[in-house]
Structures are given as structure tokens and as C-alpha cells.
Amino acid sequence: MGRGKDTNIAAQKRLLNALAEQIKLPLLQIARSAELALQQGSTEALNNIELTADSALKLLDSYLLSLRLNQASTDIFLEPVSIAAVLNDTAHELSKLASSYGCQLELHLSGRYEPIMANRAGLEAALTSLGFVFIEAVSASASEPKPVVKLAAHRGKQGIVAGTFAGNELLTADMYHRARRLHGRVRQPLTGLTSTAGAGVFIADSLLASMSTRLRIAHHQKLAGLAATFQPSKQLNLVLS
């Protein structure tokens, strides 16, 4: 019992390390954009400050929510959730950031899905945190002028697969497993995906773990990405999907 608690504290410390490393980037963007705005009166720099501060606040909120959900060992509040609605809201949430990073954000839902048991706020926070990482990553690595990031769901063998996808060939299962072991201990665990600490990925994984699912490497229409599998609930067909 005590050992389990220690492991949990160690995992939380690693997540906090990754977050601290990650949060340097938006703070740096804000500091330099503010300097530019003061020097040149640039409206674009002011827009960047607003957008970056909002994204950083959302990432911090997602981290705090992951702590709360993982600590609520007895009463995790799962509810019937429409995955289509959550993906749709996430796309709205990410659209401004995607456009400022020059990415095309697409939503792809193949078919209708039964509701799933999840924590709605936690699921949306997980998909948003994941989206932040992918948007930032593809804007640096893609050779095309407007790289695509896709929020998508499809039916898999084990259930409904939902996550974030992009044309990144360097995102492999090996790299992701290594990164899960190393995050919080190294500066750049997801070397093939992003130059940052990729904290959004590990925060998303922690949020999903509280709902008894995990992030895995998945593919959607020839794109590679990170996604979680959810079991549809046949008892909850009254919820609109």
C-alpha cells in the first residue's frame, strides 16, 4: 500500500517536472512577444501573447484536473459522454492555436458512435493537451506549407478509438514507450515528435488513466497519432451521439 503511494507520488513529480519544462516555452513566447509589442507596437505580437497565455492556462488546468481525477480513488465521476461532441468542442478549443501555428485542424468522425463512459471535462482536457503538442510539433517538422492535424475517431477491434493524428512518420510505438519511461527525467522525451518536453502528451495519458484507458500509438487514414480506446456503453443509448 505504502509502495503504491510512493509510486504515485513519483509519477506526479515526473509529470510536474515535464510541465515545468514545458511551461517555459509559452512564458518565453509571452516575454519576447511583449518585448516586440513594446518596441514596435505590433498587434500580432499582442495577439500571440493572448493566445499563448490562454494555452498555458489550459495546460495548467489540465494538469490540475489530472491530479484531482487520479486522487479521487473512490468516487471517479464517469458519465455517459458523446465522443463526437467532445471532439467537436476540442476542435473549437484548438482552432485559434492551430491557425496561429499555420496548421489545418480537421475533425474526422467515421460513422455514429454509442456513448462511452468517461469524465467529460477530463476527456476534453486530454484531447486538448494532446492537440497542443501535435500542432506545435507539425508546424516545425512538416515540409508542406499548411500541415494537417486531425482530431478523429474510428471503430477499432477493442472499441472506439479517439485521438489526435498527423503525418509524422517518426512517431513510433518504441519511441512512445521509451518516452513514457523517461518523461520528467529528460528534457525532450518524444525526440521524433517534438523539440519540447511534450508535457501535454503525458498529462493526457494521466487524465485517461483516471478513466481506465491509456494513450497508445494508433493510425487513422494513413496518419500516425496518439489515441485511446473506449468501450461503448449499450446501457446509455439515450445519450445523443
Added chain:
Amino acid sequence: MKILLLEPDKILGQTYAAALEHAGHRVQHVGNAQDGISALDNELPDLVIAELQLAAHNGIEFLYELRSYTDWQKLPVLILSIVPPHELSLSLKLQQQLGIAGCHYKPHTRLADLIRSVNQSQTVQAV
């Protein structure tokens, strides 16, 4: 001065580029090492400003590749990195070997400091 800026974060890259352009320089911004090499192939800049922590290839690999071509061996390089200088493990000898004109830690380097450093490197080149 023509500058090639290798910065993986788009917003940060645009901010640095806008400040340098306002200071009278011409900047080409790329987000990864491969695009950096292609950009050098197309047009030789007077200075390269590079982040070392990149996705896929690291910045040191980029510098070694850069120095492996005869035409690019004397091209001055400024490091502008999110990695603190004491963790970069760049010995003076290695810095000389890789032709690094200066190392800057991003969180402690204001735009004005970067511009000053770029202008200094221009003066050193002229001398």
C-alpha cells in the same frame, strides 16, 4: 545581413525574425535541421542562429553536417537555446571546432541582447 534562423517553435521564430528584420537584417526562418540544410543550399547567409534542441535531428548533428561542407565551414553560428549553458556541455574546443560565435540561453536573452550579439558578429566578420 542575411540570417538563417533555425527555431522549432513557429511563434517564437516569427517573433525573433520580426525583431531582427526591424533591426535591418534579412531573415529566413526554418523549423528543423533538414529545412536548414536545404535553405543553406539555396542561399548562403552571413550568419546562422540555431536552437540545438530540435525534433528528429539534434542541433549538434546539424552543426557537424554544416561544417562537413567546404563552402559552409567559415559560416558564423550563434546558438540560441532553451537548454541552459551548463547543460550544453560544449567545451571551448568544441565551440571553436564547430565555429560557434556565441551561446545564448533563450530565457535570459532579450530581443535587444540578440540583436546586439548579431551586430557584434557582423563587426567581427568585417574586421
